[in-house]
Amino acid sequence: MSRKVLVLNQDYSALTVCSIPKAFLLVFLKKADLVAESATEQLRSVSQSFPMPSVIRLHRYVYLPYKGVMLSRQNIFRRDGGQCQYCGKTEDLTLDHVLPKSRGGRTSWDNLTTACKRCNSRKGDLTPEEANMPLNVKPYKPSFVMFLRDFGGSIENSWVPFLGKKKEKTLVE
Template sequence: MNVATASAAPGTYPALVLNADYRPLSYYPLSLWGWQDTVKAVFLDRVNIVSEYEHAVHSPSFEMKLPSVVSLKSYVRPALYPAFTRFNVFLRDRFTCQYCGDNQDLTFDHLIPRSRGGLTRWENVVAACAPCNLRKGGVMPAQAKMWPAQKPYRPTVFELHRNGRLFPPNYLHESWLDYLYWDTELEP
């Protein structure tokens, strides 16, 4: 099927992707697919349409409202532990310098410096702003008299999802709100 549309540019009309249990696959970044991938998944019978936009795409013989929320037909078991990445360290530490509390110009710091045998792993790395990282330098926390607000640890995917909900994206379609557990006041 050749889908034609004049106003649904790539990147517009994203669909929130839910697992088969109707929970988002991830919160940060939010599980979103572009409309083209969503329509393809519908035709391949991989997803159920949960909610739709008013906008439709069409071909000469077919018209379909674009899905705004879809759920996978097969449950995808989430990993227990996330990958060790710079972004996930920042998310674990809530995008906050663990020394001064600032949230600008973040990098990461090795508690035990690499020059002293410290490894680049969850239990030895914290988010730090560039000024604090420079101030601490290649010395131990006690020598620098700088201790992180929280001891670094290996988080679970659940913990990162919980932290991700604290940083909702700039765009949230109203049809997504029933499936996202943001800290919002419920209507009476």
């Protein structure tokens, strides 16, 4: 049961993802409604079978002042598609500060990008413009829903209406 379940707030906005056992428990305890279920799989006990949740909606609204994506090495790599933003290479990857730290560059979503070791060494203590190494994509901070939809791996088809447009990396249910 490594699959995940999309958890919606009371207003149907995407809140988080959780495990199938956690989602089942929320539905069973009547703390959430089942919005979408797997068409092919069920959860079974000795004497009963239950629908396997794919999307659930909480009964109570959970107020989150800000739901952001944690800045981490793996999340930067995911955002950049696991490839160097200078040459497109997918091996020997590291992080590069677009504006070098020695020149006041901060460790932030907008200043970190994925680079192979060769390009990172070649760029050195310069900006991409000074090194004549243009970035393929300018670094940006993804929103939580964008991160779930675009960088969180495969998503269920039933999640698509709640996460927005992009539908390329979906799983067939």
